[in-house]
Amino acid sequence: MRVLVVGGGIAGVSVAAALAPHAAVTLVETEGSLAYHTTGRSAALYFENYGTPATRPLSRASLGYLRDPPPVLVDAPLLAPRGALTVAAADGLDRLEATYVEGTALGTTVERLTAEEAVSLCPALRPGSVAAALWEPEAADIDVAGLHQSIVRAGRGGGVEILTGTELAGAQRDGSGWTxxxxxxxxxxxxxxxxxxxWGDVVAGRCGVEPVGLIPMRRTAFMVPGEPAWAAWPMVVEVGHRWYFKPDGTQLLCSPAEENACEPCDPRPAEIDVALAIDRINQATTLAIRTVRSSWTGLRTFAADRTMVIGPDADCPDFVWLVGQGGTGIQTAPAAGRLAAALALDRPIPGDLVDAGIDVAALSPSRFAGNRRDATA
Ligand SMILES: Cc1cc2nc3c(=O)[nH]c(=O)nc-3n(C[C@H](O)[C@H](O)[C@H](O)COP(=O)(O)OP(=O)(O)OC[C@H]3O[C@@H](n4cnc5c(N)ncnc54)[C@H](O)[C@@H]3O)c2cc1C
Known part of the structure; x- marks a missing residue:
């Protein structure tokens, strides 16, 4: 079997590597380098208590690879301890409790903390701005470049042909396959x-396949100067996802956690988004942020129901979707790639993915069949 993978971000390389033992695989990437778009612009966190219920088992099923990758593929560990602290002011307590209930129901270790306990984990939090918090001890920093590189190594070792600077312009299907x-x-x-x-829907259109109604959403992040003592702080996220920050070496990575819909593009940060984050973080903390060292914006792309879209198209089964990664595309990639590969090859779903509770129907593009126009509404 011959398979063409379109896209050289974390999703594309993951499925290509998983396909390699069973198929002749070519991966094409428009840009001159892999991981130029969203994959190279993430906050690099494994945060299990996040995303839709159908997506979360993909995070858990990826932990094996993230914690214990084949040594030959990596130069250093892919995960480093961080922990995530979700904080709520008095008006966010209901949402905090809902986040706790959802996380524990889905099997993630989440603990309730008092305001004092939260401040002891991140002393920059203003006591008055935190009424209570949640602690996710297993949240961890991901070495995204190392993860991507490890999977590229696996793919190349398995014979995947990688063509950068190569854009899929169009494809037709006839009785003998795709051209x-x-x-x-x-x-x-x-x-x-x-x-x-x-560009998932754009690529579908170029292949004569109906779109599923993907919505790219801008998200901005920026680095501010920090202090060595801050490096041990956890990721701190406001329960309504109005801002977050996390240490990155001696700097702090901050974000307004915005979700502004836009067309597929190479986005640049807007000053207003950076200013909004600084204002919100300064109100909640004693950080007094004034200086921004660098900033960037990436597109987190969602289906209308915010669940990933993985599997053969309902009308064109030789066209397989692996899109809609939203805000969890890095932490889900090892499992999502293997799932997409099994579905593309019409092979059984790997046992560990079944054991993790992955619901193939909930992820399938078939959930949009017949009402794709509704999905884009
Ligand atoms: C600020 C921010 C913070 C985030 N934090 C996290 C986090 O902490 N943890 C997490 O798990 N996720 C996080 N994410 C989300 C994560 O980055 C994405 O879900 C993931 O990178 C999506 O990967 P992808 O491979 O689907 O997309 P991309 O990396 O965008 O790759 C798609 C590729 O397809 C290529 N392409 C498009 N059209 C064509 C064509 N016609 N021919 C050839 N190539 C084509 C593009 O050039 C692009 O390189 C974050 C995202 C942002 C922006």
Missing amino acids: ARMGDTVWRGDVIVNAAGA
Whole structure:
């Protein structure tokens, strides 16, 4: 079988590597380097108590690889302890409790903390701005570049052909399979896997497949100067996701956690988003942020129900979707790639993914069949 994977972010390389033992795989990436778009712009956290219920088992099922990758593929551990502190002011207590209930119901270790306990974990929090908090001890920093590189190594070792600077322009299907055009190159084969991130619906359109109604959403992050003592702080996130910050070496990575819909593009930070985050974080803490060292914006892309879209298209089964990663595309990638590969190859779902409780129907693009127009409404 010959498979074309479109997209060289974390999703594309993950499915390509998982396909490699069973198929001749070509991966195409528009940009001159892999991971240029959203994958290279994340906050790099494993945060299990986050995302829709259908997506969360993909995080848990990825932990094995993240904690214990094949040594030959990595130069250093992929995870480092961090912990996540979700804080709520008095008007956020109901939401905090709902977050606690959801996390524990889905099997994540989450503890309730008092305001004093929260401040002891991050002394920059103003006591008056925190009424209570949640603690997720297993939240961890992910070495995203190391993770991506490890999977690229696995893929290349398995014979995956990687073509950067190569954009899928269009593809047609006939009785003998797909013919795809990328510049002067023509590829012929059996299955196309769409791992094009924010461009997922664009790629579908170029292949004559109905879109599923993906919504790219801007999210900005920026670095501010910190102090060595802050490096041990956890990730601190406001329960309504109005801001977060986490140590990154001696700097703090901050975000307004905005979700502003836009077209697929190479986004740049807007001053107003950075200013909003500084204002909100300064109100909740004693950090008194004034200086921004660097900033960036990436597109977190969601389906209308915010659950990832993984599996063969309902009308065109030789077109396989791996999109809608939203805010958890890094931490879910090892499992999502293996799931997409099994579905593309029509092979059994790996036992560990079944044991993790992955609900193939809930993730399937078939959930949009017949009402795709509704999905984009
Ligand atoms: C600020 C921020 C913080 C985040 N924090 C976290 C976090 O802490 N943990 C987490 O798990 N996730 C996080 N995320 C989300 C995560 O980064 C994404 O879910 C993930 O990177 C999506 O990966 P992807 O491979 O689907 O998309 P991308 O990395 O965008 O890759 C898609 C690729 O497809 C290519 N492409 C598109 N069209 C074509 C074409 N026609 N031909 C060839 N190539 C094409 C694009 O050039 C692109 O490189 C965060 C995101 C942002 C922006």
